[in-house]
Amino acid sequence: MSKAERRALQEAQRAAKAAAKASGAGTSGSSKQVKAVKGSVQNKDNASVAASEKKGGDRQLEKERKKDVPHPRMQFDDKTRVEKAKKRAVVTQIEAKNRVELFRHLPQYEHGTQLPDLESKFFQLEPMHPAVYKVGLRYLTGDVSGGNARCIAMLQAFQEAINDYKTPLEKALIRDLTARIGSYVSFLIECRPLSISMGNAIRFLKNRIAKLPLNLSESEAKASLQSDINQFISEKILIADKVIVKHAVTKIRDGDVLLTYGSSSAVELILLHAHEMGKQFRVVIVDSRPKLEGQLLLRRLVARGLNCTYTHINAVSYTMHEVTRVFLGAASVLSNGTVYSRVGTACVAMVAHAFHVPVLVCCEAYKFHERVQLDSICFNELGDPDAILKVPGRREINYLNDWTNSENLQLLNLMYDTTPSDYISMIITDYGMIPPTSVPVIVREFRREHLWS
Numbered sequence: 106m107s108k109a110e111r112r113a114l115q116e117a118q119r120a121a122k123a124a125a126k127a128s129g130a131g132t133s134g135s136s137k138q139v140k141a142v143k144g145s146v147q148n149k150d151n152a153s154v155a156a157s158e159k160k161g162g163d164r165q166l167e168k169e170r171k172k173d174v175p176h177p178r179m180q181f182d183d184k185t186r187v188e189k190a191k192k193r194a195v196v197t198q199i200e201a202k203n204r205v206e207l208f209r210h211l212p213q214y215e216h217g218t219q220l221p222d223l224e225s226k227f228f229q230l231e232p233m234h235p236a237v238y239k240v241g242l243r244y245l246t247g248d249v250s251g252g253n254a255r256c257i258a259m260l261q262a263f264q265e266a267i268n269d270y271k272t273p274l275e276k277a278l279i280r281d282l283t284a285r286i287g288s289y290v291s292f293l294i295e296c297r298p299l300s301i302s303m304g305n306a307i308r309f310l311k312n313r314i315a316k317l318p319l320n321l322s323e324s325e326a327k328a329s330l331q332s333d334i335n336q337f338i339s340e341k342i343l344i345a346d347k348v349i350v351k352h353a354v355t356k357i358r359d360g361d362v363l364l365t366y367g368s369s370s371a372v373e374l375i376l377l378h379a380h381e382m383g384k385q386f387r388v389v390i391v392d393s394r395p396k397l398e399g400q401l402l403l404r405r406l407v408a409r410g411l412n413c414t415y416t417h418i419n420a421v422s423y424t425m426h427e428v429t430r431v432f433l434g435a436a437s438v439l440s441n442g443t444v445y446s447r448v449g450t451a452c453v454a455m456v457a458h459a460f461h462v463p464v465l466v467c468c469e470a471y472k473f474h475e476r477v478q479l480d481s482i483c484f485n486e487l488g489d490p491d492a493i494l495k496v497p498g499r500r501e502i503n504y505l506n507d508w509t510n511s512e513n514l515q516l517l518n519l520m521y522d523t524t525p526s527d528y529i530s531m532i533i534t535d536y537g538m539i540p541p542t543s544v545p546v547i548v549r550e551f552r553r554e555h556l557w558s
Contacts, residue, residue, distance in 0.1 A: 201490075203508070205515045211487055212298070236265035237289045241296035250398075252302050252436050252472060253342050253370055259293065259303055260334050263310060267330050272323055283314050298486050301437035301445065302472040309337060341471040345535035346371055349467050353432070353533050354379045356465060361386040361429045364462075366418070366453045368398035369434020371467040373405065376432075380411050389428060393418040393449045395492035395518065418449050421456050431457045435468040440548055441477045442526030442541030444468075448481075448519045454528040463530040470534045473547050481522045490516035 201213040240262040243249045249258050266289065272278045290307055293299065299307075313333045317326050353375040357363065363386055365372050376388055388411055392399030403415050416424055431453065437445040444450065444466050454464045478484060493516060496502045508514050526541035536547055 203512065203515045205517050207482065208485070208487060208517065210483075211485060213487060232285070232288060233292060234262070234266040234269065234289065236262040237292060241293055244293065244297040251368075251370055252300050253346075253469070255300060256303050256306050257338055257342060260306055260310070260338055263289065264331050264334050267327050267334075270327065278323060278326055279314055279317055283311055286311060286314070301474050301476070302469075305471055305474065306337065310334065337471075341535075342469060345469040345471070346374055348535040349469065349533050350374050350378045352538050353465065353467060354382065354384075356430065357384055357386060358429075359385045362389060362427050363387070364389040364391060364421075364424070364428040364431045364453070364457070365402075366391045366399070366431075366433055366450055367393070367396075367447045368402040369432075369467065371469070372432045372434050373402060375467065376406060376411060377409060380409065387412045387414065389414045389416065389424055391416055391418055391421050391424070391449075391453060395488070395495065397497065398447075418452060421453055425456050425460045425462060428457070428460070428462050431462055431464045433464065433466050435466050435472065436521060437472045437474055438466070438468050438532060438541075438544055439478050439523075440473075440475045440545050441479075442529065442532075442544050443478055444524040444526075444529060444532075444541075445478065445521055446524065448522045451481075451522045451524040451528070454524045458528040464528060466529055466532045468532060468534060470536055470547050470550075473534075473544060475545075475548050478523055481519065486520040488518035488520050490518050493518050 201215050204213045240249070240258050243258065244255070249255050263286065266285070267282070270282060270285065272281060286307070290299070310330070310333070313330060317329065321329065349371055357375075357379045361384075363376070365376075365388065379386065388406060390399045390403050390406075390413060392403075392415065394417075399415065403413055406413050414424070433444070433446065433450055433454065435444045435446045435450075439445060444454075446466075457464050494503075494505050494508070505514075505516075508516060529541050532539050532541060532544070534547060536550065539547070
């Protein structure tokens with residue numbers, strides 16, 4: 106009740122009491138008046154209860170909405186949480202000596218120590234499936250790289266684990282298998298942080314496990330999950346790439362000079378398909394240290410007969426004046442249209458924008474995410490800092506080999522960066538060619554399909 110309503114109620118009660126005292130004969134009438142007042146108060150109380158119930162229903166809806174919000178990422182500057190995580194960890198991690206303060210919230214461990222430790226524990230990891238263990242080792246060594254390759258390797262390992270799974274006595278398959286998949290995911294994160302697309306695939310698998318009918322036998326449930334994983338790999342990755350290629354080749358004309366950065370599997374398929382169609386164009390491959398992924402792409406394209414030019418990112422402004430279109434890959438596309446990709450992508454896109462060259466980003470829809478990110482600091486992956494010290498073919502360059510002994514020197518090897526939507530002309534997906542402003546529509550469509558909502 107509001108203040109004015111309470112005051113009016115008090116005035117009415119006083120008036121009723123005064124009338125009762127003034128005339129004893131009129132007590133019955135005054136009592137009726139008090140009852141009427143009390144009735145009005147009760148009605149108001151009922152209304153307030155209804156309002157509180159409505160608020161309770163709103164709170165329930167709010168709780169349901171919060172379930173859809175991405176789980177908060179581990180903050181490695183929180184000592185309590187880090188200590189708890191260390192106790193559960195399978196891989197022994199040694200903290201780096203010279204950590205970069207600005208990225209203290211991200212894991213900064215010494216590289217090269219995890220693999221020998223993990224190999225020595227092979228026979229001690231009883232609950233860990235060998236297929237998952239193998240994929241984790243390949244993540245550590247860098248044998249599997251690229252968003253699609255890492256996601257497919259993980260899902261195929263889960264397939265093998267599900268095939269060998271047996272429900273323990275007095276346990277339900279749905280709950281126990283979900284917990285088992287969760288432990289596998291924790292192990293893979295220790296080997297290398299998950300990509301956003303891998304997180305989406307894991308959410309899809311857990312959702313499928315949770316929705317298994319209770320009347321299915323164990324063999325039927327396992328067959329259903331394996332079929333779902335095959336369908337996801339086929340439709341959302343392999344067929345999606347073919348659809349992207351079909352859309353993208355329409356943007357390539359004879360005489361074009363196409364620039365790409367690093368090595369993207371989707372962009373490689375587009376260039377090869379356009380060449381097979383007989384289109385005449387030239388490819389400029391821009392690369393950067395320390396991974397130099399563009400060299401592998403260059404070898405594959407030249408072997409197929411494409412006319413290529415290779416340069417490093419420091420010369421991108423020099424070569425951009427002759428470029429007609431830029432094709433880029435992406436690790437993920439966020440809901441505000443920001444492209445999360447290999448570090449250096451933002452630099453290439455900004456230079457292209459300055460030269461008025463259209464930038465086309467090729468990305469499968471399963472890599473889209475509802476997260477919003479405005480910078481490359483809050484969430485990123487840190488690579489081996491020693492990698493940026495080495496110059497291929499120049500072993501005599503070893504001036505910073507003992508950099509860890511200098512407290513005033515920190516080396517930072519960022520793996521990804523974010524490209525604002527202002528520098529992107531179009532995003533080519535398996536849903537079609539869309540502007541960056543339409544990314545939330547794609548995210549909503551996937552939710553409607555209940556793939557990972």
